[in-house]
Amino acid sequence: MRQAGAYSSMLVGGVSGRTGPHSLPLARIKRIMKRSSEDVRMISAEAPVVFSKACELLIGVLVRRAWAAAFRRKRRTLHKEDVAAAVTNTDVFDFLAQVVLQQQPK
Amino acid sequence: MNRHLFPQSYWRYPCTSDTCPFNACFSCHGVILMDCSVGRAGGAGVAGVPLNQDPPMELNPAAAGVAATAAPPVVREQDRFMPIANVIRIMRRVLPAHAKIADDAKEMIQECVSEYISFITSEANERCQREQRKTVTAEDVLWAMNKLGFDDYIEPLTLYLHRYRELEGDHRGSVRGEALQLIKHRAVPTAVPDMTTPVSQFFTTAPVPPPNYAMPPPATAAPQHLNLLSESMVSYFLGMYGGGEGSSASGSYSHVNGMPNFDHPYPPYK
Numbered sequence: 540m541r542q543a544g545a546y547s548s549m550l551v552g553g554v555s556g557r558t559g560p561h562s563l564p565l566a567r568i569k570r571i572m573k574r575s576s577e578d579v580r581m582i583s584a585e586a587p588v589v590f591s592k593a594c595e596l597l598i599g600v601l602v603r604r605a606w607a608a609a610f611r612r613k614r615r616t617l618h619k620e621d622v623a624a625a626v627t628n629t630d631v632f633d634f635l636a637q638v639v640l641q642q643q644p645k
Numbered sequence: 646m647n648r649h650l651f652p653q654s655y656w657r658y659p660c661t662s663d664t665c666p667f668n669a670c671f672s673c674h675g676v677i678l679m680d681c682s683v684g685r686a687g688g689a690g691v692a693g694v695p696l697n698q699d700p701p702m703e704l705n706p707a708a709a710g711v712a713a714t715a716a717p718p719v720v721r722e723q724d725r726f727m728p729i730a731n732v733i734r735i736m737r738r739v740l741p742a743h744a745k746i747a748d749d750a751k752e753m754i755q756e757c758v759s760e761y762i763s764f765i766t767s768e769a770n771e772r773c774q775r776e777q778r779k780t781v782t783a784e785d786v787l788w789a790m791n792k793l794g795f796d797d798y799i800e801p802l803t804l805y806l807h808r809y810r811e812l813e814g815d816h817r818g819s820v821r822g823e824a825l826q827l828i829k830h831r832a833v834p835t836a837v838p839d840m841t842t843p844v845s846q847f848f849t850t851a852p853v854p855p856p857n858y859a860m861p862p863p864a865t866a867a868p869q870h871l872n873l874l875s876e877s878m879v880s881y882f883l884g885m886y887g888g889g890e891g892s893s894a895s896g897s898y899s900h901v902n903g904m905p906n907f908d909h910p911y912p913p914y915k
Contacts, residue, residue, distance in 0.1 A: 563731050568762060570724055572781070575763035579770050585783035585806060590765075592805045593790065594727070594758050595735050596798050601757060602739045605750070617740070619749040626757070631794040634764045638756050 563591045601625055601632070726755045765789045 568587040573579050602617070604625035609617050623639040626632040732755050736746060768789035769781050783806055791799055 562735055563727050567723070567727055571727075571759050571762045572766045574724065575766040576770060578774065579766060579781060581780040583780050583782040585809070586769075586781055586786050588809050589783045589786050589802055589806055590762055592802055593765075593786075593795070593798055594761065596801065597761050597795075598732065598735045598754060598758065599739050601754060602736050606740055606744065615743060616745040616747055617736075617750045618747045619753045622750050622753045622757070632757075634793075635757050635760055638760050639753070 563594055565591060568594075600629075604629060725759055727758050729755060732758065765793065765795075768793055 565587040568590045569582055572582055572586065572590070601622065605617055605621040608621040608624040608628075609615070612621070614621075626635045626639045729751060733746065733751055736751070736754060737744075740746070765786060766781065766789075769785035772785055772788060773779070773781055787799055787802060787806075790796070790802070
């Protein structure tokens with residue numbers, strides 16, 4: 540069976556930064572950047588590239604911590620409570636508290 | 646109109662609006678927006694614009710008014726979030742193979758990523774405005790991350806950016822064969838350009854050893870709980886989190902700056 544990422548990991552980071560497979564689509568990142576506030580006028584081509592990697596790092600840290608929370612609760616499935624726990628237990632993620640709280644009461 | 650010309654997703658959602666002048670065609674579904682009344686008002690790509698700002702020509706004013714009050718401004722999911730498949734792929738890369746991910750967790754991570762981008766961008770943009778610049782650059786983004794507490798990311802990101810620039814430079818006006826050459830170079834470690842030059846020169850702050858993400862946060866873990874773990878479990882746990890000195894990856898940047906080993910900045914150089 541082919542291992543996930545056996546080929547793609549070879550190319551992550553891009554053969555060419557422009558055409559190479561970034562793991563997150565640059566156009567989408569740019570769109571979200573533009574949506575963040577109305578007075579974002581122009582965005583350099585490199586900014587989404589930085590974000591594509593930064594988001595990977597963020598997901599890495601967040602998921603690792605969430606998994607630790609799931610592990611503590613003796614679960615093998617990652618639930619949103621675990622993600623919420625990861626967010627609330629980490630100071631840097633305070634800005635995500637609202638996202639987490641919005642979803643929690645449901 | 647021939648529906649076969651359009652991807653399936655375009656005609657999966659039938660238009661329910663009575664006022665839609667394109668009721669029988671597929672061009673207004675998916676191409677502009679699912680809800681064509683909103684889509685036509687907002688225009689392509691500008692979802693979420695209040696309807697009454699730009700009433701569509703085709704609709705009569707009364708009908709447009711009704712639509713404006715009834716339907717909340719629709720923001721397409723593809724405008725707000727990263728593609729779920731990509732997010733899941735990145736999540737799976739971090740998690741052990743047997744781990745399962747609930748759908749709500751995936752969605753929450755998706756939202757967190759969008760929030761993160763917005764959060765950093767606003768800070769970067771504020772700096773641009775203070776300095777009366779119009780373009781948000783990669784340096785602004787890095788500066789904002791540094792300011793907002795993501796200083797651990799700076800080093801891997803700067804390396805990544807350097808690498809990107811290097812490749813971009815190489816590829817400008819180059820012939821096609823170069824891509825293949827680059828892949829070949831990666832197979833031979835000696836041919837790898839020296840990327841170990843200090844990158845912290847851009848940032849005046851001294852590199853502070855960040856908290857070790859490699860270990861699960863110990864604060865809330867009760868001691869007796871830890872005792873329940875057998876030794877093999879502990880070693881598995883450590884291995885899973887790439888913790889301590891046990892993991893290999895000699896000379897990897899993630900170890901140099903005390904970053905967690907979650908992702909090598911340049912997987913080809915592993």
